[in-house]
Each structure stands twice: as C-alpha cells, then as structure tokens.
Amino acid sequence: MMKKFLTIISLITLLFASCSKEEIVPETELKQAAGTLSLNFDAIYGSQDFALNKAFDYELTSSSGNAKFTYEFTKLRYWVSNVILVTKDGNEYKVPDSYYLIEENTAQPIQGGSFNKVYPANKRENVIIRDIPFGEYKTVKFSIGVDSRYNDNLTLRAGELSALTAMANDDWMWFTSYIFTSTAGKITWVKSAPEAAVSKNFTFETGSNAQFKQKTIELINPISIGGDYTSKIDLTVDAKKILDLEAPFTDNIIGATKPALMTRLTDNVISKAISFKSAEGIKK
Numbered sequence: 001m002m003k004k005f006l007t008i009i010s011l012i013t014l015l016f017a018s019c020s021k022e023e024i025v026p027e028t029e030l031k032q033a034a035g036t037l038s039l040n041f042d043a044i045y046g047s048q049d050f051a052l053n054k055a056f057d058y059e060l061t062s063s064s065g066n067a068k069f070t071y072e073f074t075k076l077r078y079w080v081s082n083v084i085l086v087t088k089d090g091n092e093y094k095v096p097d098s099y100y101l102i103e104e105n106t107a108q109p110i111q112g113g114s115f116n117k118v119y120p121a122n123k124r125e126n127v128i129i130r131d132i133p134f135g136e137y138k139t140v141k142f143s144i145g146v147d148s149r150y151n152d153n154l155t156l157r158a159g160e161l162s163a164l165t166a167m168a169n170d171d172w173m174w175f176t177s178y179i180f181t182s183t184a185g186k187i188t189w190v191k192s193a194p195e196a197a198v199s200k201n202f203t204f205e206t207g208s209n210a211q212f213k214q215k216t217i218e219l220i221n222p223i224s225i226g227g228d229y230t231s232k233i234d235l236t237v238d239a240k241k242i243l244d245l246e247a248p249f250t251d252n253i254i255g256a257t258k259p260a261l262m263t264r265l266t267d268n269v270i271s272k273a274i275s276f277k278s279a280e281g282i283k284k
Helices: 002-023 259-273
Strands: 035-045 055-062 065-087 092-094 099-105 122-124 126-132 135-144 179-190 198-207 213-225 229-238 274-283
Touching: 035 065, 035 213, 065 126, 065 213, 135 259, 135 274, 179 259, 198 259, 213 229, 213 259, 229 259, 259 274
Parallel strands: 035 229, 213 274
Antiparallel strands: 035 126, 055 065, 065 092, 065 099, 065 135, 065 179, 099 122, 135 213, 179 198, 229 274
C-alpha cells in the first residue's frame, strides 16, 4: 500500500514539474516563429506616379542636339526571382520557388495571339513572402529574369513561372527564353513648328541567360522579421530610367536580335531604375 502511495506522489510531482517547465519558457524563445515580409515595387516615372496610357515627357540630350519625346505606356512587366534575405550576421535565407511577375499592363495576347488567348489587364507591385525564419535582416537580394534551369526549359514549373503569362511568345521561344523585362507603348517625337509630331509604337524587351542579373538592396537599418512583427521593404522602380537609350525613336524595337541594346536595358533596370525607398519591422 505504501509503495502505491509513493508511486502516486512521484507521478504528481513529475506532473507539476512538467507544468512548471512550460510556464518558465523564456519569452525570447516564444518569438522564434517564422514571419512574413511584404516586398513592394512601386512604379514611378521621375517624380510622378507611373500610369498606363498617360503621356510622360522625355528629353534626350546627345552630341547631335536635344530632342523631346513623350511616352505612353501600355505595359511595364518583369520577373523578380531567386529572392535572398541576409541577416545582420551574414546568414542567407533563400526563398524557395521565388518567381514573381511584377506588372502593370493592358490585356496582352498570349503567344503572340497564336491561340486566341489573352492575358488580362493587371496591376501587381506587391510580393508577400511567408515562412521566413525569425531574425534581423539587413539585405535583400533578387534577380531580374529567370535562371537558366527554368529559362532553358519553359515546360518546367516553379513559383509563378508559366509560358501563359504572355512573357514568352513565338518570337522568343526559338531563343529558349522567357522575356525578362517588357516595356511597351507609344513614343512621340515632338518637333518644332511647322513640323508635325511623329509617333510610333515601341517595345523594349530583354531575355536570354546572359541578361540574368542580380540586384542587391542594403537596408539603412536591419529590420525584424518574425511571427510577432509586421515587416515590409518598399522599393521604387523608375520607368523613366529604363528609357535611357541613345536613339529610342530609331531603336524602337529591342529584343532577341539586338543583344547589345538588351544589355543596355538590363543595366538600366538593375543599376538605375530599382532603388531602396524604406523598410520597417514593427512589433504587432
């Protein structure tokens, strides 16, 4: 009888000890839950908000003189991929299957209209990244375009990749590449009277493995990302800086057959157009 009584006392003691352990878990350990980041790409044109079907002034200064143009956009689209977040200690978190299509566009024919399919008009500037390990992050890296594994085989799927997004068409398929960036619309050469203004359509596109480039954004201060935080990084994408070309009216069509001009466009996007705006990680 005494033996049974002692056994019961031991079980009760263990139960209370277990409860006590759960109650004294350090608060810092409870904050280790993974978090969510809002990564925003705010499109602008110089000091103005970017908009479709609106005339934006552009002045080109060159050795042969000055020229005035206006641009009216029908689309601004690009792939953001291979997102990497770097902690203040230098540890990298590579976001799995991170392929996102950032866009502001009118309705677009799929595969050049070959199958009578249309990709709808859309505006998307925000990427929500979930399940990020708790930590303080100081850097975000991402690439513009699609890495060779998926770019060389458009039948493979990851993230939002699909040939049905109107970012791959018959003109590009032989080149085995997604279209990495696509900016299009109407360009008008504004001439002095009595000469009349002249307009034509423009399409500036990049693609191919050689144009796959990484962008690194250093935050002014590290931000916390975790289950107890609301975290965001805001970037700006200046469409005006994408247009930095020597002869945009003459070279109004840029694509796979003009690799040197594609390289210029890629450099414009990576080095000039995308920049840091703000970041914060606020405790809920």
